[in-house]
Amino acid sequence: MSVLEENPDSPSKKRPPRWSDIWLKKTKPLKHVVFAMQLQSLASRDPRSQTLIPHFANIDRTLLLSDELLLKILSKLPLSQRNPNSLVCKRWLYLQGRLVRSLKILDWNFLVSGRLITRFPNLAHVDLLNGCLFSPRNSGILLTHRMVSMQMRYGNCSNWELLEENLLPVEVVDGGLQALANGCPNLRRLVVINTSELGLLTLAEECLTLQELELHKCNDNVLRGIAACENLQILKLVGNVDGLCCSLVSDVGLTILAQGCKRLVKLELSGCEGSFDGIKAIGQCCLMLEELTICDHRMEDGWLAALSYCENLKTLRLLSCKRIDLDPGPDEYLGFCPSLERLHLQKCQLRSKKSVRALFRVCEAVREVVVLDCWGLDNDMFTFASVCRRVKFLSLEGCSLLTTEGLEATVLSWLDLETLVVVSCKNIKESDISPALATLFCNLKELRWRPDAKSLLSSSLMGTGMGKKGGKFFKRT
Template identity: 60%
Template sequence: MPFSPEKFGVESPLQRSRRWSNLWLKNKKVLNNVLFNVRLQKQQSSPKQPIQPQPNNQKPIYVSPKKPNKAQDFVNSQCVIDKTSLLPDQILLQILSKLPKSQRNSNSLVSKRWLNLQGRLVRSIKVLDWDFLKQGRIFYRFPNLVNIDIVNGCLFSPRNCSILVSNEVLTYWIDSDKEGSCGLLNEGNLVVSSDVDLGLKILVNGYPNLRKMAVMNASEMGLLNVAEECPILQELELHRCNDQVLRGIGACSNLQILKLIGNVEGLYGSVVSDVGLTILAQGCSRLVKLELSGCEGGFEGIKAIGQCCLMLEELILAHHRMEDGWLPALSYCENLKTLRFLSCKSIDNSPGSDENLGFCQAIERLHLEKCQLRDKRSVRALFRVCQGAREIVVKNCWGFQDDMFRVAAVCRRVKYLSLEGCSLLTVEGLESVLPSCLELQSLRVISCNNIKESEVTPALSTLFSSLKELRWWPDTKSSLSSALAGTSLGKRGHRFLKKTCDWKSLPGI
């Protein structure tokens, strides 16, 4: 008969291990914390022992203080929950600055101290609530800003609205119940100019070292205050700008990058003419990059910019409403290196004769994107003005066909040519231009559906072989053959795909 410990009142090893006393003794960390708390309560409850007087004129007995217990100090150090509280702010700031920007939001949730320290590391912000700026809360939350965008803060968005209007310039909410809105901005949706000027005054007093700013519906006096209080301001973006507002920009002597947005179709309308561009040119002589969006200037305004802004290297024209005959004024921009056209309905309907056009001596890059190139005369004048360009990019432009592309043969110094989304171009157009580009090194042909690989001549193939870089995806078939090159997909599935597609006829397989 087997021996049973329960029968004789003897505990088994399993029952002995389940005792609370055994489990308590095994967890030494919990026991140390309990002992430390007990000793700490005893020390706080028991008063200090005074000197004990002795009768019969005997010498007093002094109670010797207890020696510090190193074990208790070790246990006390383990009870510290936030060890970063022992670090000074400067060291913790250096540690937080090394972390990736994607962790900023999570780091600010650790404690109030981390929230304040993380705010001191932020240099750029977009203000969405105007009261956040007007009440001064922005200075306590982000004391070291150098880049501020308050465009969206200048808009009043209705609450509980479900329609979001998005544009290349703005994104805002509208009220569907309000009659006559139609997605347009009116005076009721904007902060008035006087309040914007007051906000700018508060802003520049708190951040005198601003380097970049974006503002909407500001007046001349508001921008004059910015120019006086922020002498190192280098980049400025103005929405809903006009000629009168440009008088305040003239005081920004150190401004290098400027973006003016005058008229935006479907949102708001304002006029920037030759008068405003002339005032701008005389005041901001150190401009390096200028972007004009929805402006109505002409020959005199561009000429003044070219004569006064001698350091101008990049000019961007977006949705321009320039007067006829403005294109010859580009020849006055002697140091212009980059010329970009974005979403322009036309270039210049009346550029004038070739003798009066001139050309940009330092031009290096010509970019055309989402433009309507239907007038051969204006396109020809543009390429003649930029005949010294080394880089030409044409992307998603309407009406750009072989006749338009042939006039680009005057650009004989081009080294980089990119054609993307030009659905009217054919191989014949390439053959009429590429042989004249003797310095061509890189060629990109993407999503040009009328350019067929079967129509490429041996002479054009020889030219392709001499290039340093070639990206050839004119249509979906060519991109498919490039993607399948070096794989055995066509060989394995030729029995099943023989009727739908001839895989062996594709090059590279």
């Protein structure tokens, strides 16, 4: 009986499937990639074949990937590689532009020409502040302010005249806002200066997702346009800025704002005028307001009492205020903010005992008090803070008039105090620390003590166990 030899090329004999055949069965783009890699390997082995397949050996393999897939890959790379990646080719430049979400505009023509929308179609945060200014290039004079920085032709005019001279006209700014709104319907944050009601109305109609707005050189008329932004949650209004610009925001504008933007969560009023009525309207209409910042206010006396209408307010910040409230009225009309947790005072002038006393009374429910570089906070002023019985965190920095005795008189009345920070308060002396204050230091969860550069408390406490009672710790600075 003869044995027939099997032919390996016979169709009846099937070879076992390879893993690559199974993997690439329904992945057409990957087949092209593998094919190109095989051709490149063949060309590297046989130099004669390089002349036969030059096109396949030098192919750009990223062309086999769709824009969506390549976009996902590029989005995973670090931000530091975005600029180098955009130089690879025009396609990568376009895709990198789609990844940009935040941009500061310096050239207004870049916006109105349409190149901004073409280059960055998915912008969500846009800053137009410096773009609304035109100034000569290669000028030797530079005006720098906390708000803007620009070049100027000559230096024999005031800052206010210089800003008015270099600001784009309102009509031009409105036209730019219309172009931005038409091209970026998903805009979420905007910073702009010198616009009008019409410009903001266009923005409100086209950009329904706008949630954060920072408006400089604002006035009551402009606030009519802001009121149309129904989904606005974060708002910063800059009215009068000393030495730079002058605009009026009064109770009329604050009332319009309150009735239109009822979903506000954070509100900052800088250089704004107003009184009890304006703050009361905000408290009654903006029921979701949790954070209120007032910077360099021009408000009339008696406005502090209106804070009690902000029932859900959790954070109150006063920045660079030359005065708080010279005539807050009787205590029975002040009320207090029941939900307030944080009170921050920074670079304020605490000259009037009546206003400081009223402020702490309105904020008697706070649990965190921060006083930073405030002039006039002496022992008598700080005593008014004793009414805040629930304080857990206290930070004092740059309070040069406060002494150890004044600090002790108040903090010993706070039974819930857990954290104490004392920095650059030159009249607080370690030699004046009483046994009662030292005992308080032992029970704190955190103590940062550096009243002056010569403070030795942290080193002198080493080995004594102070600040470690009950597993608590003492933090050196």
